Amino acid sequence: MIKLIKYKKRKIKVIWEKEPGCFAIYDPNANTLKIDPKLSKRNMAKTIFHELWHIVCYVNKIDINKIGEERTAKLAEEFVNILIANPKLERFINGLLVRRC
Numbered sequence: 001m002i003k004l005i006k007y008k009k010r011k012i013k014v015i016w017e018k019e020p021g022c023f024a025i026y027d028p029n030a031n032t033l034k035i036d037p038k039l040s041k042r043n044m045a046k047t048i049f050h051e052l053w054h055i056v057c058y059v060n061k062i063d064i065n066k067i068g069e070e071r072t073a074k075l076a077e078e079f080v081n082i083l084i085a086n087p088k089l090e091r092f093i094n095g096l097l098v099r100r101c
């Protein structure tokens with residue numbers, strides 16, 4: 001389990017608790033990311049990427065409802081920067097990506 005995600009001078013605290021009604025929630029004011037610890041590995045990986053996307057959009061001040069395909073794709077490149085800055089997060093996500101043969 002990871003405790004912190006670093007992104008562009010921000011240190012987001014990861015709280016492993018269930019938030020009623022959702023898998024995870026990013027609170028930019030509290031600078032926290034709350035994740036349900038009981039998700040399946042695959043759903044946890046999907047949820048982390050979903051929340052990272054919210055973090056990228058918030059930190060870069062982008063309203064995702066107003067942008068098109070090209071800019072969305074460009075922003076997705078920020079995941080590379082996040083994973084480079086957070087080797088523990090990268091290993092944690094890798095551990096979630098169990099392939100079914």
Ligand SMILES: [Zn+2]
Nearest residue numbers: 024050051054
């Ligand atoms: Zn969402």
